[in-house]
Amino acid sequence: MFIITLYIIPISLVKNVKALILAGGFGTRLRPLSCTRPKLMFPVANKPILDRILKNLSEHGITHVVLAVNYLADILIHNFGNSKYGMKISYSYEKKPLGTGGPIKKAEDLLNKNDEPFLVLNGDILTSINYLDIIKIHKKTDAIATLALYEVEDPSRFGVVDINGRGQIRSFVEKPKIEEAPSRLINAGVYVLDQAIFDIIPAGKKISIEREIFPLLAMKDKLYGMKFEGIWVDLGKPNDFIRANKLMLDLIANEKLFLEKDVKISKNAKIILPVAIGKGAIIEEETHIGPYVSIGEGVTVRKGTRIENSIIFSKAWIDHFTSIRGAIIGEGAIIEGWVKIEDECIVGDHAIINNNVTLTKNVKVCPSKEVKKSILEPETVM
Numbered sequence: 001m002f003i004i005t006l007y008i009i010p011i012s013l014v015k016n017v018k019a020l021i022l023a024g025g026f027g028t029r030l031r032p033l034s035c036t037r038p039k040l041m042f043p044v045a046n047k048p049i050l051d052r053i054l055k056n057l058s059e060h061g062i063t064h065v066v067l068a069v070n071y072l073a074d075i076l077i078h079n080f081g082n083s084k085y086g087m088k089i090s091y092s093y094e095k096k097p098l099g100t101g102g103p104i105k106k107a108e109d110l111l112n113k114n115d116e117p118f119l120v121l122n123g124d125i126l127t128s129i130n131y132l133d134i135i136k137i138h139k140k141t142d143a144i145a146t147l148a149l150y151e152v153e154d155p156s157r158f159g160v161v162d163i164n165g166r167g168q169i170r171s172f173v174e175k176p177k178i179e180e181a182p183s184r185l186i187n188a189g190v191y192v193l194d195q196a197i198f199d200i201i202p203a204g205k206k207i208s209i210e211r212e213i214f215p216l217l218a219m220k221d222k223l224y225g226m227k228f229e230g231i232w233v234d235l236g237k238p239n240d241f242i243r244a245n246k247l248m249l250d251l252i253a254n255e256k257l258f259l260e261k262d263v264k265i266s267k268n269a270k271i272i273l274p275v276a277i278g279k280g281a282i283i284e285e286e287t288h289i290g291p292y293v294s295i296g297e298g299v300t301v302r303k304g305t306r307i308e309n310s311i312i313f314s315k316a317w318i319d320h321f322t323s324i325r326g327a328i329i330g331e332g333a334i335i336e337g338w339v340k341i342e343d344e345c346i347v348g349d350h351a352i353i354n355n356n357v358t359l360t361k362n363v364k365v366c367p368s369k370e371v372k373k374s375i376l377e378p379e380t381v382m
């Protein structure tokens with residue numbers, strides 16, 4: 001996806017490396033969109049984020065991926081099956097959510113067939129990291145875990161490290177106050193773990209790897225880090241999702257409209273790049289689409305409508321002379337005519353927004369709800 005493979009992948013390095021993707025979270029901060037789909041199915045420039053992660057892994061030579069699933073697992077299994085991009089996909093299903101550490105122990109049988117370290121990825125992250133670099137660095141030390149580290153302005157909502165010149169992490173603090181953060185280097189949600197980790201994580205328990213395991217490993221001098229630069233964004237909150245979508249559109253649709261099959265665009269429609277338009281979408285006359293808009297499969301945008309900096313999930317219907325800015329419209333939602341939706345508002349799947357309604361300032365509409373009157377303050381319509 002992101003990598004331009006100018007180097008020759010040393011196959012010996014990745015031949016036996018497996019990747020575990022944590023895919024079972026509830027995605028509570030992305031409700032109501034996550035009420036009806038797991039976060040890993042959220043489309044980023046019209047493709048599920050998990051699809052983009054899998055493609056990236058396969059381009060790095062990984063051949064076996066284990067998905068640790070729980071919440072809405074069937075949707076993931078149905079969409080990704082047993083193989084993708086030439087990689088084998090196995091599922092490790094938790095009857096009860098085991099957090100970010102428990103699923104690693106749970107998948108032990110699938111991950112420990114050889115003596116090799118393995119990759120662990122949060123499934124809600126888009127990054128241009130070179131997985132081979134972190135595997136290589138891990139193998140050079142006696143680390144039990146090597147974390148990918150990314151520098152951010154405000155580390156207070158992430159795990160932050162204090163690291164020495166040899167790459168050894170001296171302390172790991174989860175979500176510190178900004179003034180107490182030991183650095184601006186955060187845990188990027190990509191790790192290489194050694195098989196020894198299975199002796200440290202207890203079985204059958206909900207465990208936070210960030211809060212319970214990493215601090216312990218730091219104390220034992222077994223936690224290392226690798227700083228990287230490039231692209232990194234996680235799908236934590238709605239504005240992160242919009243940002244991830246923008247980043248991806250910049251990569252794939254900056255110079256040319258990213259268009260799928262059977263799209264009908266009126267000659268009088270004005271498209272301002274970057275924009276992605278999915279299969280079978282219809283864009284009528286006098287519309288203004290873009291910049292930074294993803295329009296999903298089978299969406300209809302009727303005459304005179306303007307959409308900017310927004311994500312429209314598949315099969316939504318946007319009627320005439322409506323304006324959507326900085327918002328997310330769920331699958332199959334119906335937005336009637338002369339509607340205005342902006343400022344990080346989220347319309348859940350199959351919700352209906354009536355004619356002339358304005359939604360602004362973070363209004364969230366739950367799936368299948370109908371909104372008949374304008375809402376101008378933060379509110380969740382349940």
Ligand code: GTP
Nearest residue numbers: 022023024025026027028029068097098099123124
């Ligand atoms: P929020 O509820 O909004 O915090 O989102 P989340 O549930 O996705 O939690 P978080 O962002 O901390 O999760 C990081 C990664 O771990 C994501 O890829 C989640 O899918 C995954 N994850 C979180 N909890 C679990 C769990 O209990 N089991 C599994 N298998 N994965 C999990």
